[in-house]
Amino acid sequence: MTGADAITAIAxxxxxxxxxxxxxxxxxxxxxxxxELTLVATVLLAARLVRAITGDADWALVVELLAAxxxxxxxxxxxxxxTRRHAPRPLKYAVLVGGGVFSLVAxxxxxxxxxxxxxxxxxxxxxxxxxxxxxxxxERGQAHAxxxxxxxxxxxxxxLVLPLAAVDYVVTGxxxxxxxxxFALLLVVLTCSLLAAGRASPRALAGDLxxxxxxxxxxxxxxxxxxxxxxxxxxxxxxxxxxLLVLLERLRTRRADRVGLIGALALLPDGADAxxxxxxxxxxxxxxxxxxxxxxxxxxxxxxxxARLRVADGRHGDPDVDAAARELLDAAGATHxxxxxxxxxxxxxxxxxxxxxxxxxxxxxxxxxxxxxxxP
Numbered sequence: 001m002t003g004a005d006a007i008t009a010i011a012x013x014x015x016x017x018x019x020x021x022x023x024x025x026x027x028x029x030x031x032x033x034x035x036e037l038t039l040v041a042t043v044l045l046a047a048r049l050v051r052a053i054t055g056d057a058d059w060a061l062v063v064e065l066l067a068a069x070x071x072x073x074x075x076x077x078x079x080x081x082x083t084r085r086h087a088p089r090p091l092k093y094a095v096l097v098g099g100g101v102f103s104l105v106a107x108x109x110x111x112x113x114x115x116x117x118x119x120x121x122x123x124x125x126x127x128x129x130x131x132x133x134x135x136x137x138x139e140r141g142q143a144h145a146x147x148x149x150x151x152x153x154x155x156x157x158x159x160l161v162l163p164l165a166a167v168d169y170v171v172t173g174x175x176x177x178x179x180x181x182x183f184a185l186l187l188v189v190l191t192c193s194l195l196a197a198g199r200a201s202p203r204a205l206a207g208d209l210x211x212x213x214x215x216x217x218x219x220x221x222x223x224x225x226x227x228x229x230x231x232x233x234x235x236x237x238x239x240x241x242x243x244l245l246v247l248l249e250r251l252r253t254r255r256a257d258r259v260g261l262i263g264a265l266a267l268l269p270d271g272a273d274a275x276x277x278x279x280x281x282x283x284x285x286x287x288x289x290x291x292x293x294x295x296x297x298x299x300x301x302x303x304x305x306x307a308r309l310r311v312a313d314g315r316h317g318d319p320d321v322d323a324a325a326r327e328l329l330d331a332a333g334a335t336h337x338x339x340x341x342x343x344x345x346x347x348x349x350x351x352x353x354x355x356x357x358x359x360x361x362x363x364x365x366x367x368x369x370x371x372x373x374x375x376p
Contacts, residue, residue, distance in 0.1 A: 003233030
């Protein structure tokens with residue numbers, strides 16, 4: 001194994017830590033898509049490592065190209081969940097057709113033209129990444145204020161990944177030098193871990209990058225004067241090692257904090273009042289109450305219909321009700337309205353950020369039942 005392969009091995013360990021931090025029970029919503037993206041990235045890195053160990057086994061190259069071919073498709077699915085909007089059909093068709101074509105290339109002729117196929121695939125990834133960045137920038141203007149930090153973090157990630165992926169097989173694809181694609185995938189799994197933890201923002205991502213840059217610079221300063229030829233590999237290994245430590249710590253805290261809204265509500269005593277229920281979880285305690293004058297501008301019929309829903313996110317299906325819900329959500333910078341009372345109407349505006357998926361909606365429904373129940 002070369003120094004570059006050692007970096008890949010560390011990257012595999014880091015990707016596995018990120019994968020284990022994501023709940024396998026969450027198959028839908030943002031966390032389910034993040035798990036898919038992290039899984040594909042892990043498989044791609046693992047296939048690279050197997051190639052290094054086995055001496056460029058053909059089957060490992062096929063697996064690597066298959067994983068790389070479907071990365072854009074999984075990335076688009078993540079964008080749809082983070083922005084809570086469907087991607088344009090041309091982009092969906094492009095990543096679907098591209099994934100299928102490069103899968104056929106990988107299975108059929110990759111053993112004979114591995115480098116050429118990899119270079120063509122890197123070009124396909126660069127084009128689709130550019131399209132995904134443009135999509136994120138477009139959707140940012142229509143997103144809730146609570147969703148924009150996550151969109152910005154994902155946009156920044158793709159902007160940084162673009163040059164790393166483009167040079168993977170062109171500049172740094174030598175046997176001894178670090179490979180840009182390894183660091184691109186590390187950056188992707190770091191962002192996935194931030195999104196899953198609900199802390200994704202450009203500032204949080206910059207914090208991770210500063211840790212990684214500090215580790216790489218420190219290694220270069222320590223080992224560079226005595227081993228200038230090995231300095232790039234040693235710095236790369238330090239960067240990958242720092243990413244591994246960050247993700248291991250994130251895995252530890254993620255498991256410690258895995259008690260979600262349902263778990264917090266289950267710990268409440270019998271007969272808990274609304275104030276106690278709200279204090280049980282940060283998602284509820286930081287929410288704002290909408291009542292009285294804040295609801296006065298809504299049409300009475302739409303407001304009455306909205307008050308009949310325990311949880312609303314502007315996607316009920318009734319145009320008038322959805323318009324009323326979106327007006328309140330936009331004004332409060334929230335993602336869900338949780339009913340506190342129906343007469344007179346009172347709502348809790350909850351800002352769930354990018355993790356607003358079907359699982360959370362079900363949990364909020366249970367919270368609404370408790371919050372709108374009889375009060376002492």
